[in-house]
Amino acid sequence: MLPVEAPLVTRAHDGRRLVVAAANRAAQALGLRPGMPLAHAQAMVPGLEAAAADPEGDADALADLAAWCLRYSPLTAPDPPDGLWIDVTGCAHLHGGEETMLKDLVGRLIRSGIAARAAIADTPGAAWAMARHVGEAISVVPPAGQADGIALLSVAALRLPSETVAGLRRLGLDLVGQLVSTPRGPLARRFGAEALRRLDQALGYAPEPITPVVPPEAVQHSLAFPEPLLTAEALRFAIDRLAEAVCVGLERAGLGARHLDLLFERVDDATKILRAGMARPTRDPRHLARLLGERLEEVDPGFGVAAMRLVVTLAEPLAPTQATTSLGTPEAPEVDIAPLVDRLAARFGAGRVFRVVPVESDVPERSARRAPPFADLGRVAWPPGLRRPVRLIAPPQPVQVLSVLPDQPPAAFTWRRVRHRVRRADGPERIAGEWWRRDGERRAVRDYWAVENEEGRRFWLYRRGDGADPATGDLAWFLHGIF
Amino acid sequence: MAGSGRTALLEDLRDQVARIERRPLAPGRATAIPFGLPALDDALHEGGIARGALHEIAGSGPDTEHGAAAALLAASVLAHAAGPVLWVSPYFDLFAPALAEVGLGPDRVLHVEASRNVLAAMEEGLRHPGLAGVVGEVPGRLSLTASRRLQLAAEGTGAVAFAIRRSARHDDPALAEPSAAVTRWRVASLPSAPPLPWSPETPGLGRARWRLELLRARGGEPRSWIVECPDAQGRLALAADLADRPPAEGQRHRAAG
Structure with a gap:
């Protein structure tokens, strides 16, 4: 292992000579930049360590990181060489809001040694621009605010080829906002359709689908429809079929689902998702179908849904179900409240469905703590006979x-x-x-x-x-x- | 035994009415949770707090806002029913050790913080089979339609539904509007008796004392009792120094209180 503080660069061949591919923080502090000739860098910093760049390894690691980000959203994708897409539509509230989620994400990455910046916007293009061209670790563009959010950023924030950026600059078009107010015809003639496409993607006038990664070993099932589905009834029917198929897969693997993602692939190439979480692993198709079906109204089918896929993103071992009835007395039959917990959590948020567990503390406000619905109460109990207010x-x-x-x-x-x-x-x-x-x-x-x-x-x-x-x-x- | 024929006939008719009015309860479950106090249970047609039905409890005066006594009463009733309890609050201000003190332990209660959707969360719980009961802290108005939905949901599963009516307004008139609840209760604090009856000067606090009013009951008359608040087993007791007197004493006491 190299000491963390030592300047380190990776080297790669750009076709003519060896150049610096990447530089760590210590190397950057010494003035080394990616893209400079390696010989130049070694002259500036004698004894500089230069490891061979490993683009395939980097791409694999990025894909792994994208899979890790599935904890935040079911739609994540690597954006080589150094970016990640996360479609957080409908997911942020599960993580305490957009800003909290980004803080959590960046914080976790920093703790594992990855320097990262993150941004949320309505469009992938605007988020890309904000993350790379605003000096903040996290930035959140309010809904429909992308045009204002990126107006003052450099045109380089639009993911344009460097010659296009240089050409725009020569015309005095430095900022995205200037580009927006320039007539489109001459721009397209001079710089090609690409420049306008990138601009439209950033502003949300042109679609930009993300090709999501799916955990390879996940239990899943998909259905493609010859005719796009539009009605809630038809979608519900598809959900029932998917739930049944997935539960068969779970049964075979001896697993129960804890997190589910239902992906709706629309005819206009947009992908919509519904996420559901279960307090306990389950493979009851009726329960899963009901949980998803109840939230169908959150999904806009657009001009129709061409395919649906149900993915179990988190599964836990679940023993085979026993067919015999329980031995509970008629007065106290075994009651399974897991389905109720799941439905309430889907509706009100997981943190707002809880039980209260005793904590060993004399300070009243500490003696009772919120815990997940199936948390173990432990052996702590409140001392009996205390006079305590309601x-x-x-x-x-x-x-x-x-x-x-x-x-x-x-x-x-x-x-x-x-x-x-x-x-x-x-x-x-x-x-x-x-x-x-x-x-x-x-x-x-x-x-x-x-x-x-x-x-x-x-x-x-x-x-x-x-x-x-x-x-x-x-x-x-x-x-x-x-x- | 001149009355026995008539009583049997009445019982039979009541059964028929009950069958017409509601769907059958889950087999093996008693139709009511008794208070264990004959004075109260006899006043209620089902012999206690009926299962598969909605019951309303409100505090009185300044306690309309906090509903502390109301919550304790609901908890003490459910302490005597087997099965989990769903407790729905707009925002969570319960102190669970107090519920455990009347016999409703933390292992039995699932809490939901439902903001403005208390009624929806209650209904969700009432439609889930097997719960002993659902307690909802309902702020402000409870419309006839909404209460009817809860009543129907409770009838379907046989769970006890308690609506704790809370309002920032003391004795809010909105709380007196008609609803589909089968009973409506009001709990008011009364000055408690000295902890040691033979030595009134000894400092300390004895059991809290309530005036428990049954304002409305299906097949019953409005009544009121002076009771001591639930003990560790969740049992109410008739106030010791009033227990041997006729019920009219309670009314007189109210005038004095």
Whole structure:
């Protein structure tokens, strides 16, 4: 292994001489650039390491990376030599929105040692331009904003041959925005249809299909139709057939599907997708078909769907199903809620269908955590007999308290401008900060009181600090819950 | 036993009506979840909270907003039914340890945060066979049509549906509009009794006390009771110092409270 910091270039033959094919960060800092003659580079940096370039290896690695990106979207494709396409239509919300998804993507790449920039736009062309010609690690062009987004970028951002770029520059057309406002006829005569096609692709006036990679070992099934399908009824029928075929494949492989992609190939060459996730591996064709069929309205069939393909993008082992009935008592039969979880997750987002699991912590807001619907509850349980409110107020709201003595319950408190006289109280229940979680909690203390007002309503109040040592808290009072 | 013939006839007629009104419940399931308190169960035609039906619970006064007591009541009823529970909130503000305290453990509850689609998520749950119940925290209005859909969905699977009616407005009149729910309840906090009845000066908190009002019931009369809130087994109790008195006491207490 070479040390990371050493300047390193790869060499390749451009037909006449050896040139620098790529340079790492340290080499670029020394002024070495891809495309410069290797002899020149070695003169600038004596003892420069120059490894042979491996274009096939690079292409394979790029294809692998494209397959890895299937975690974000079912439509990904390598864009040699150094780019990746990801069609995120309808996928961003599964990853917390477009910007969050890009941050996650770039962050993961950086952590694995890949310098990357990413952009999202309505068209592949505009995203290409933004990723390569804006100095930001991530950029998101708002819907229909691609014309404004790329207007101030150089014409080189349009993926044009270098002679065309040079020719445009000679005419004083440096920016994409200038090109947009130039009459098209003369441009086409002078630079050929290619320049205008690239411009139209970037602006979304011309289609640009992406040829997706499909994980080779995935269980999948496709159907091509002699007549394009248009009606929801026909598409549903096709979904049923695909689901049945895929479930047969899953059964044979001893697998159950966790993620599914349904690809609709339209007659106009656009590909639309529906993604579905399952909380538990399943190969019940009716469940899969229903899950996909319910979301059919999200797919615009355009002028018709020529072919459909159902791909299992994530599968997990699933034991053969047992035909016997379960031994559950009639009062407590085995209930499989996985189909319900899947339908709710498809509708509301996976993060919003959850169970609450106990966590070993005395701090109330930490003692209950959201977990996936089939998460193991573990052996932790909430200690029985604790008085805990039904509604937890997050964050706790400050209240004004009239307190007689530090160790006495509050006599009255004011919340949202309503004054509550305390009739009965239980406490204090002292909860100490968890210094092993956060430094600031080393000495923090909360004293909790359950109090009842004159109407009988009960509130959960706490005071920051133990009332004696100022380091434990500032004696401010908060409402943390309602019983 | 002069009345037994008439009672049997009545029972028979009720059965027939029940058969006409609803589809059959899953075999082996009781038709209701009893409170375990004869005073309450006898007032309800099915002898408890009917399965396969929609029930409404609302808080009272300032608790209309938080519905804390209402949520606890729903949880304590479902603690006595076997099977998973789907709990739908517009946004999640429940503190699950409190539900576990009345017997509804975290292993049984699936939560959904459904924003403005609480009713749709409830219906989805009610159409899934095998759930013990579905609790939905319904903010504001619940139209007759929407409640009818929930009622029909519940009838189909036999699950108990609870709509916890919440509103930022205290005692919102929208909550009194007609709905298809078979029962409508209101829970109000009352000052609790001292933790040690023989020593009223001892500080501390005893069991919380509620006025539980049955505002509407199919085949029943509006009633109200003073109860102590559910214990660790999810059981309500008639308020100890009022338990031996006739029900009219409750009404008098209300006037005083």
